[in-house]
Amino acid sequence: MAKLTLVGLGPGSLDLMSLRAQQAILDADVVAGYRPYVDLVRDLIDQQEVIQNGMTREWDRVAAAVVEAKAGRNVVLVCSGDAGMYAMAPLVLELLTEQGWQPEQGPEVEIVPGITAANACASLVGAPLGHDSCTISLSDLLTPWPEIEKRIHAAADADFAITFYNPRSRKRQSHIENAQRILLQYREPTTPVAVVNAAYRDDQQVSLSTLAHFTDLDFGMNAAVIVGNSSSFQYHDWIVTPRGYRNKYQLDDGVTLPGQKRGRALAIDTSEE
Structure with a gap:
């Protein structure tokens, strides 16, 4: 049976x-994906046919991959992070x-998990x-901004540590500043914040800041912004969000x-x- 495998890189x-x-x-007949993501796995591509295109062409990539799989080929669609997290x-x-x-008629579909941007x-x-955390994308290309704002308020009120994608x-320059203003209604200005650009890639850049000042840093779409909760603290170059052991045990x-x-x-x- 033909197979369509969604691979988190x-x-x-x-x-x-x-x-x-x-x-x-390595086993695929066809490798499909966003061009920069395909480039990340060039060392694994030899005889495989490649289907690649640019930003905002997600539907085209997916449709092409499905057509090839239905034609009886073994197709891999590559995604950054995890295929099920803001991906394909x-x-x-x-x-x-x-x-x-109909799954029994094919193609077979498999999802291979990958390390998410938040985890990396x-x-x-x-x-x-x-401790408890959530991810929120600040891209309003597919989700209305008022709905995103509502989620930021809810996450802040629930005291989640938050990873902001996009x-x-x-x-789109102002959404992260709007998110900052919302969070400052719920959390101290000194709340630790990490801004990580291109994690584990050649242009990786890691910056630690605070909720009051992190928007002064230079970052873009390849970055993730992690905002601690009310109990998070910075120690040297580490941010720690306690799990709660201090509530039950003497740590010493x-x-x-x-x-x-x-x-x-x-x-x-x-x-x-």
Whole structure:
């Protein structure tokens, strides 16, 4: 049966791409993708046919990949990060659904996971996503800006650490400043922020700042912006968002605090209520 494999390339370096992802590309008849992403895996391309195009041509790439797979070929569609995170997996499945695709009739579809931009960028600055967190894209090409604003308010109110994707572009400069203004309604100006450009690529750049000042930095579409929650702190070049162990244990010796029990739900002191 023909196969369409959606491959997450991770941040872009081959050593951070899974072996399964690399093997899928090596075994493919056709490799399709956004031109810069195809370039990231040129070392794995030999006899495979290549389908590539530029920005905003996502539908064309997906449609071409589906046509080739339905024609009986083994097709790989490469995506940056993870194929299911702001990438091609949703569009592929939506298109197949529109076409009345029946999995038992083919083509077979497989999704090979990749390291997300949030994970890759966080790894370079410590543990900023150590507790509950979310991702929000600031691109309004497919989502209305008022809806994005609503999500920023909700995430800020819930005290999530937040990773912003697509923070700036040549045509869209103000959205990240608007996000900053919203967050300052909920969090201290000193909240730590990491701006990571092109994680694990040749032009990688990592900057640490604060919620009050991070928009002064120079960054664009290839960057991710990670904003800590109310308990996040910076220590040297690391950002730490505590998981909550201090609420139950003494960190110096691991002894359980009074009123707490190991393996049980966190006991909350209500004596002052």
